[in-house]
Amino acid sequence: MATAAPRSCRVDRCAEGVPPALAAESLCLDHFLDQSFTRADFALDRCQRGETIDRATLDWLLADAHGTLNALSEVAAKYDLAQQSRILELLLCIANLNDYIAHHSV
Ligand SMILES: [Zn+2]
Structure with missing residues (x-):
């Protein structure tokens, strides 16, 4: 695999x-991960209080974050254990949110 340009x-x-x-x-x-946890926590908090989630956050949860986390989980072996467990924790959190959204119209 080619080495990506250092960014x-x-x-x-x-x-x-x-x-x-x-x-x-x-x-x-x-x-x-920091930013994603902040957004996911915020969304989960709103869900649990029965409040609506704005469209941009929903799109992010259902598409961007999910896709990115899937990509990250495929290469998770490259990261240290603490990072791997945060990726998994965030995936779980987003899966819960997706589940919540599927069962409650928002
Ligand atoms: Zn940084």
């Missing part, structure tokens, strides 16, 4: 590289 994370003062699965986001794995 670094768009977060200030972060020198971590961007994995190919996150090239569109320009985020390193840790920052992607």
